[in-house]
Amino acid sequence: xTGVTQSPTHLIKTRGQQVTLRxxxxxxxxxxxxxxxxxxxxxxxxxxxxREEENGRGNFPPRFSGLQFPNYSSELNVNALxxxxxxxxxxxxxxxxxxxxxxxxxxxxLLVL
Amino acid sequence: AQSVTQLDSHVSVSxxxxxxLRCNYSSSYSPSLFWYVQHPNKGLQLLLKYxxxxxxxxxxxxxxAEFKKSETSFHLTKPSAHMSDAAEYFCVVSDNSNYQLIWxxxxxxxxxx
Numbered sequence: 512x513t514g515v516t517q518s519p520t521h522l523i524k525t526r527g528q529q530v531t532l533r534x535x536x537x538x539x540x541x542x543x544x545x546x547x548x549x550x551x552x553x554x555x556x557x558x559x560x561x562r563e564e565e566n567g568r569g570n571f572p573p574r575f576s577g578l579q580f581p582n583y584s585s586e587l588n589v590n591a592l593x594x595x596x597x598x599x600x601x602x603x604x605x606x607x608x609x610x611x612x613x614x615x616x617x618x619x620x621l622l623v624l
Numbered sequence: 625a626q627s628v629t630q631l632d633s634h635v636s637v638s639x640x641x642x643x644x645l646r647c648n649y650s651s652s653y654s655p656s657l658f659w660y661v662q663h664p665n666k667g668l669q670l671l672l673k674y675x676x677x678x679x680x681x682x683x684x685x686x687x688x689a690e691f692k693k694s695e696t697s698f699h700l701t702k703p704s705a706h707m708s709d710a711a712e713y714f715c716v717v718s719d720n721s722n723y724q725l726i727w728x729x730x731x732x733x734x735x736x737x
Contacts, residue, residue: 515667544725553714553727554668567724601668603725613725615660615668 514538515616517602523622524592532587532619534602543585544613545577546601554601560585597623626651626717630728638736643702645731647715650696656718657698658725659689663711671713674698685709710735 514537524530536543542561546554556569560579574590583604589596599620603613631646649655659671672683679691689700698715715728 546725551730553729554725555727556724559724569724603668612658612670612673614670617665617667 517616517619521620525624528592529590534585536583536604540604542605544603545587548599592623626726628715628717628728630731632731634732636734637705643705645700647698649717658716659700660714661711705735707735
């Protein structure tokens with residue numbers, strides 16, 4: 512177990528709706544990244560937060576947004592859901608001092624109908 | 625731009641025989657490289673990482689990988705496969721500027737009894 516938790520574990524939404532996914536980082540970790548993993552593919556980087564500021568973003572549209580809170584927990588928000596947003600969403604945390612090693616949560620599986 | 629290519633989408637071996645999962649990378653500078661494993665319905669677990677120290681890296685569960693700069697490869701091996709090794713394996717390169725992880729498409733390891 513990595514100490515990174517995510518909620519909910521599964522979620523079903525319909526096209527056009529909005530969704531919020533939550534992540535609780537491992538204790539002492541001040542950086543969180545979010546990834547989207549479509550079925551049968553590797554994870555794709557969405558964005559990264561450090562000290563409540565976004566400091567890196569992958570090739571995802573603005574309807575994917577996030578927040579990081581003072582306790583380093585984080586949210587991923589997706590507006591105007593599309594069918595292609597169906598995927599496993601993974602959260603990973605690390606410390607800046609710890610370098611590149613990221614610790615992953617179990618993920619939230621989102622199904623958009 | 626950095627990229628990762630996992631040369632096999634599926635690898636099938638018999639229990640007790642050696643495992644070889646192949647990975648080639650592209651990077652404009654000395655990269656950090658990782659192997660992660662994903663068991664069904666479980667989170668991603670770090671197997672091992674290379675960060676410009678010894679080129680032969682030992683990881684958990686008997687896995688190891690060798691960094692070969694001349695071949696731009698980072699293949700994962702294990703001398704003797706166990707049924708519990710059946711999982712999806714991802715080769716990953718890190719963007720050293722912001723530690724964004726770039727993932728291969730994954731190799732599914734199947735263990736035959």
